[in-house]
Structures are given as structure tokens and as C-alpha cells.
Amino acid sequence: MAAQRKRTMTLAEHDAQLKAEGRYDAMISTFRQMEEARLAWDAELARAEAPLVEDLKRVGWNVQSVWDLVNTSKPYPEAVPILLDHLQRPYPKRIREGIGRALAVPEAKVGWHVLLDMFKRDDNQTGQGAKSGLASALAASADDEVLDDLIDIVRDPRHRSYTLFFVKAFARSSNPRAREMLAKLSADPEVGTEVQKEFRRVSRGRTHRGMPRGH
DSSP: OOOOOOOOOOHHHHHHHHHHTTOHHHHHHHHHHHHHHHHHHHHHHHHHHHHHHHHHHHTTOOOSSTHHHHTOOSOOGGGHHHHHHHHTSOOOHHHHHHHHHHTOSGGGGGGHHHHHHHHHHOOOOSSOSHHHHHHHHHHHHOOGGGHHHHHHHHHOGGGGGGGGGGHHHHHTOOOHHHHHHHHHHHTOTTTHHHHHHHHHHHHHHHHHHSSOOOO
16 A cells, blocks of 8 residues: 655644744744844945945936846946946945946946956955956956956966856957867866856857847
8 A cells, every 4th residue: 555645734734833842932033033133234234335325326326226236237337437436445245246246337347457456356265245246347348458367367266266257258259369268268177067058158148139248
């Protein structure tokens, strides 16, 4: 005789079991504390970001956060100088990441040396955080004029975790040195597989949308 399938416990039954075991109140208290901590952190970030939000409003962008720019499809060239200015201020890491990702547009090329210097000075090697925002900005604004800078970045082991950010920049270049760099990265035993996946993804995007966008 086949074993009977175990019935899934309903939410009410689960809560009743937790109460019977004396764990319900503690769990609810923990959830409330986590939610209060999240709201407090969001409020702290909003206060810290207020000067940037005000400056963006002055040029016509009525946003609540720089992340609103990251998530829009509308161009915002008039905001780029403001973003570059605020990028160099001592904001919390989450805000600096948002500024970097908002600068992932071709127009950010005017601040190339600022972006490059800040990226190189950031010692984060996780592939995430504020440095990932800077990597996004560099990759989106790069052209053949700064190809040497990109090659130096991916050759430097300190920036190893950010290699995939630059695949798109190399892929959209017609310079033979960019193609050579892509070939080397694709054959790399550590990052090669992921580079190949990213290159295929970028290539599909070019096929579907034409020339790649910087954002």
C-alpha cells in the first residue's frame, strides 16, 4: 500500500502549533524588531540622501531616491554633473552604490577620471557594494579612447570580482585589443565560464535591440 501523502499544514494550523509550543510570541517580536530596524535604516538613508535629492529636483527630477534614476528608462543628462559631484561626498555605501549605478550611462564619460580613481581606491573585493556601482558606471561610459584603462582593470587581481561588469564594454568595441581581451577572459580558468555566459547574454541583447544601450 502506497504511503499517504503528508497533508500541508495551513497557516492557521502552523500558528496554532507555534502558540502551543510557546514560540509564537517570540517569533512575532523578532519580526517586529526586524521591521522596525528596516524602517529606521530606510529613514536614516533618506535623511542622508536629502541633499542629493534636493539637487536632482532643481534640475527637474522629482525623485525620492537616486535609485529612482537607476530604475527609469528616460535619459537624464542634466543630472550627470550632480551625480558626479555627490559621488565624491561621504554618503553611506548603499547611496554611493545607487549614485554609481545611476551614472551607468554614456554621458558619465565626462567624469571618467573621477570614476576610475574612486574605483581603484575602493578595496572591496566582494563584487558588490558601492564599488559595483562604480564598475557599472565605468562599463557603461567606456569607449575605445579609454580601452587601456579597462584592460588595466581586468588584469589587476584586486578587481577580479568585478570582471563581469566589463564584458559588455569589451563586447561593444570593434578594437582588436578588446576582442583579444575577451578571448583571454573567456579562457580564464577562474572566470571564463561566467564571462562566456555574460558575453552570450550581451550578444543576444544586441541582436534583439540593435546597438547596446549604455544604461
